[in-house]
Amino acid sequence: MILEKFEKYRIVTQTNPYPFYHQGKYLEEYFYDYYVKNIDKFKTTGYEYIPVFWTELYLGGTHLLNDLQQDLNNLDKSKKYFTVSQHDDAPHQQFYPNVIHFSAGGNIPNTIPIPLVCGSIQNIKEITKDIFCSFVGSITQNIPNTWGSVSHNIRMKMLEVLVNKEEYVLKPKHWSNDIKVERQNLFIETTSRSKFTLCPRGYGATSFRLYEAMQLGSIPVYIYHNKPFIPFANKINWNDIAVLVDFKDIDNLDSILKSISNERQEHMLTNIKEIYPKYFTLEGMCDNILDSLK
Numbered sequence: 120m121i122l123e124k125f126e127k128y129r130i131v132t133q134t135n136p137y138p139f140y141h142q143g144k145y146l147e148e149y150f151y152d153y154y155v156k157n158i159d160k161f162k163t164t165g166y167e168y169i170p171v172f173w174t175e176l177y178l179g180g181t182h183l184l185n186d187l188q189q190d191l192n193n194l195d196k197s198k199k200y201f202t203v204s205q206h207d208d209a210p211h212q213q214f215y216p217n218v219i220h221f222s223a224g225g226n227i228p229n230t231i232p233i234p235l236v237c238g239s240i241q242n243i244k245e246i247t248k249d250i251f252c253s254f255v256g257s258i259t260q261n262i263p264n265t266w267g268s269v270s271h272n273i274r275m276k277m278l279e280v281l282v283n284k285e286e287y288v289l290k291p292k293h294w295s296n297d298i299k300v301e302r303q304n305l306f307i308e309t310t311s312r313s314k315f316t317l318c319p320r321g322y323g324a325t326s327f328r329l330y331e332a333m334q335l336g337s338i339p340v341y342i343y344h345n346k347p348f349i350p351f352a353n354k355i356n357w358n359d360i361a362v363l364v365d366f367k368d369i370d371n372l373d374s375i376l377k378s379i380s381n382e383r384q385e386h387m388l389t390n391i392k393e394i395y396p397k398y399f400t401l402e403g404m405c406d407n408i409l410d411s412l413k
Contacts, residue, residue, distance in 0.1 A: 121194075122155075128187055130171045130179060131175055132175055139303050145174065146203070146312045147175075154405075166201045167200050168201060169202040170202075171202060171204075173209035174209065177206050187212060198217065199218075200218045200347075202221070203233070204223065204224065205223045207224035208226050223236070224323040225323065225324025225325055225348040231405075234330055236330050239326065240334050243335060243336075250313040250314065252286065253337075256306075258274050258278075270319070270320060273342055279362050280373070281373060310331065310337050311337070313360065314337065315338050316331075316362075318332060321400050336388065338360075338391070339360075341362070343363065345365070350398070350404075355394060
């Protein structure tokens with residue numbers, strides 16, 4: 120019944136793919152299909168899904184938000200619910216305490232982290248690792264008092280700390296929705312050649328880049344602000360698959376990375392290959408959401 124009641128909040132608009140390599144359905148749409156296929160398994164958890172495509176709604180359906188709040192208010196308070204979102208600022212509606220939020224964005228408090236993933240990078244080739252560490256990415260505009268300003272400050276400080284260090288390939292560029300083919304190829308090739316890839320948080324608490332680096336055989340270096348937003352931390356030892364650096368320790372970034380032995384690097388890459396398909400693909404993410412509800 121709830122699937123039909125919330126149908127109008129599952130809007131899909133045609134947009135250029137982001138990230139550039141993405142194909143198929145995005146996280147929220149993919150999870151909806153997974154839920155429908157596995158609805159009997161979800162029923163055994165005691166939780167009912169609030170089936171809203173939050174990202175599309177916030178981008179192109181804001182005229183529906185008042186209706187959505189009313190429908191949320193009318194949910195049966197005796198039942199337990201959950202929802203799944205990708206949008207950095209979702210969900211920011213008012214909910215009763217009996218709702219669990221699985222979030223890939225991380226800007227809203229009291230959410231359970233899930234990986235910020237999409238369709239996989241295709242035709243990956245193994246390349247010799249002749250770059251110690253790299254960053255091919257955007258620098259956001261410095262907008263005061265927003266998460267955008269946090270992202271800007273982290274990325275600018277990261278570049279400032281490393282710009283004159285040997286063994287780093289840094290290719291920053293101002294943010295643009297239009298990522299040219301040359302820039303796409305530069306990102307994939309450079310990341311594939313890198314032992315470590317810098318993954319500073321973006322406007323949201325995390326970044327697609329963490330999981331892109333893993334796919335391309337590079338160890339992600341996640342630079343976070345105050346608290347890391349990492350999914351499935353009760354199942355995964357993140358220190359075995361990534362380097363986690365708090366922004367307050369960014370001045371020590373070079374020494375942190377150069378203290379990691381080649382043997383340790385190989386161990387981390389082995390763990391990434393094992394863990395990635397189980398947790399960080401769209402299918403793996405959905406399986407673990409179901410498992411978490413159980």
